[in-house]
Amino acid sequence: MKTSKLLLSFLKEYEVKHVFGLPGETSLSLYEEFKGEIQHILTRDERNAVYMADAYAKLTFKPGVVEGPSVGSVYMIPGVVEAHKSSTPLIIITTDTMLYGEKLNYLTALDQTSIFKPITKESITVTKPEELAHAIRRAFRLATTGKPGPVHVRIPSDVLEGEIEKDKITMLKAQKEFSRYPAYRPIPDSQTIDMVTDLILKSDFPVLICGQGALYSMAWDEVLELAELLGIPVGTTITGKGCIPETNPLSIGVIGGRGGTSFSNGIVENADLVILVGSNTDSANTDKWNIPPRNKKIIHIDISEAEIGNNYDSVNVLGDAKATLRLIIDNIRRRGLPARKNIFLDRSKFEEKIREISEEKREVVNPLKFIRELWSLTPDDSVLIADPGIGAIYTSAFYKAKRAGRYFIFNYGLGGLGYAIPASVGAYFARPNSLIVSLTGDGSFGFSAGELETIKRVNANVVIILFNNGGYGWIRAEMSINYGDVVGTNFSSPDYVKIAEGFGLSAYRIAKDEEIVETLRSAIKNTPSLVEVIVEPEDKFVPPVTHWVRSIKTKDTKVVY
Structure with a gap:
């Protein structure tokens, strides 16, 4: 079987329906296989192809797949950096000349790995046809677990056009559980859940602030349930917009430096406890760490060990947003509802x-x-x-x-x-x-x-x-x-x-x-x-x-x- 055919077969196993990109000389054998179940969307620019895949991934909760030829790989960079910074799960497939082509001054040859390594979760080079299955499995697994993000797969044209011996084709199967994200939902230990539950129940004016991680986790049902259970106001960062219907009386809208208003930011200022859910607490969302201010008592729930407590002295809860909020809600219900004053939001x-x-x-x-x-x-x-x-x-x-x-x-x-x-x-x-x-x-x-x-x-x-x-x-x-x-x-x-x-x-x-x-x-x-x-x-x-x-x-x- 040709490597290009095996690649498309594997993508089908991972429930891929659309691939965004445009052809080049190093990817011609791949285009022979674009037919049937996978629809190729021809774009006019490689950067824009990545942007298309980025939005597709955000809305389908499946990794977006984008492909481009060697000469177009450098045009992908702005889109890949955006996906990397916003933790969008993408599979970025670039074809290449033969790997030694750069030393020969082969037209379009360049060191793709050095370019993509710092802006992806990993850059994987397939050096022979037999490695392809392992590379694609690894790419989907990395893209959809932990803090999601883009993964780069580099396939030289001689490898893409090569053939795999029949007895080696079925050695590794697709891991279908990584076809969607979040593929797994890690949770914190029970002692941590008890600690943050106590903090929430003892506060007089807690506020939930949901970032984009809460959307990636599909945690909006739990956000609304916790908010209505305790009467907690809910704000979002600009990228977390949608974590609660903003027609709900508990919604205060977007907060922070971009899109935050005098009303929403004022509510955060008056809170005695801020619960951050899936937020990377970047400079724009926090107005350079003034909203919430750093002197607030803060609980930070996030799946990324790099993000929790990164910019605030917070109580850190490492875990998937949806699964962690569910544990907190269940813990509160087991204890019985607390007696608390209704929080009145005069807007x-x-x-x-x-x-x-x-x-x-x-x-x-x-x-x-x-x-x-x-x-x-x-x-x-x-x-x-x-x-x-x-x-x-x-x-x-x-x-x-x-x-x-x-x-x-x-x-x-x-x-x-x-x-x-x-x-x-x-x-x-x-x-x-x-x-x-x-x-x-x-x-x-x-x-x-x-x-x-x-x-x-x-x-x-x-x-x-x-x-x-x-x-x-x-x-x-x-x-x-x-x-x-x-x-x-x-x-x-x-x-x-x-x-x-x-x-x-x-x-x-x-x-x-x-x-x-x-x-x-x-x-x-x-x-x-x-x-x-x-x-x-x-x-x-x-x-x-x-x-x-x-x-x-x-x-x-x-x-x-």
């Missing part, structure tokens, strides 16, 4: 302030108004993917999660531009019956415009919202608010509507608030589509980014916080 003043700001007329579109209208028009099972910038911040803060689960994707592992458009393709294949809303900006659009062709070719049920503020608005705001001057951030605006139409998409432009509702209805009805939304840059209409809010010096600057 009326905050919500009235936000309503007033959303109705305020601007010279162009009010982004807060836009997000609130988008919320009212999209189905409950819609998936929203947002690039850093206006789309991510307003969506995280003001588009309330209508149900619990993975319905929001923000690439704040690394936070690079150009994620949302290609990721929407992966989301479409993961959730083909859901509306996919891709919120991008004019800065991000330049990174990924080519994938409009992919979106049209696969006829994805995608609405692209392109916020046009005439430049790199986030960096402009950093410059303007913190330094006063703006240099090198503004650029001209091409006709995005014509560009989208040229790719075959339905295309629209919204320049004032009165156009929002009818235009969105048309765009949702006529997918795939793109809607250009004319807005002010972030330094003119400041979104809830905590360090910006603190730094504003002029009273006439509008702040949405």
Whole structure:
């Protein structure tokens, strides 16, 4: 059997239905096998292929599989780094020239292992056909256990085109339990569960804060059960959005430096105990470790020994989020419900302030108004993917999660531009019956415009919202608010509507608030589509980014916080 055929056979055993990538000279024999049960999604750029697989993995709870040729391996790096930083389980397959080809100056040959080793859980090189089964088993096992993440498998073309002797083909079988994540759910010991239960029951004002790890663990049922059992308010980080329906009265929304509001961050400030669940406590989610502040009493539940207690002096609980919360809930129920005061969350003043700001007329579109209208028009099972910038911040803060689960994707592992458009393709294949809303900006659009062709070719049920503020608005705001001057951030605006139409998409432009509702209805009805939304840059209409809010010096600057 040819190695390429065995590879596809193994992927089928691991329930792989889609592979994202594009061909090259070193991968031609692999393309002979792409037929039948596994659908290959042709992309226009290797980085974008990784972004597609990343979103696919987040929404299916299966490792995303991406492949690329030797020459394209270096283009994958931004996507792989994002997956590594955000702990997304991916199987990254790159083909290569013969391994000695680099010493011969063989065209496209390079040291892939040195490139991928520091940005994956492991980089595996298959040096002969008989090693393939072991390599694929190891890749899926590593990607789906512990703290999940990407694994790189490098296959030279002479190995891929080689043959395996019949008596060696069936020596190692696929380990099907690693087809999905989390493949295993480690739990803490009973003494630790007793200790954290005591801390929770003795506190007067505990708050749960859920990070993306709680979503990876599918812990939203346990989060809601614990919250309702004890009346605990629940906030999430921007990447953990969806751990609780934000229409629930116990939800305080997103907290932290990006998407956190005066209401949600204020609740955390007043808490006497913070329970972190599946959070890597990075600088953005915690506003550089000010939310929660480091003087708080903190319990940190996480599957990663590298993350628990990494940035806070906390009570550390090493274990899977869902399984650990279940043990805590069961322990509380065995002890009987405690007598505690109801925690009253008075959000009326905050919500009235936000309503007033959303109705305020601007010279162009009010982004807060836009997000609130988008919320009212999209189905409950819609998936929203947002690039850093206006789309991510307003969506995280003001588009309330209508149900619990993975319905929001923000690439704040690394936070690079150009994620949302290609990721929407992966989301479409993961959730083909859901509306996919891709919120991008004019800065991000330049990174990924080519994938409009992919979106049209696969006829994805995608609405692209392109916020046009005439430049790199986030960096402009950093410059303007913190330094006063703006240099090198503004650029001209091409006709995005014509560009989208040229790719075959339905295309629209919204320049004032009165156009929002009818235009969105048309765009949702006529997918795939793109809607250009004319807005002010972030330094003119400041979104809830905590360090910006603190730094504003002029009273006439509008702040949405």
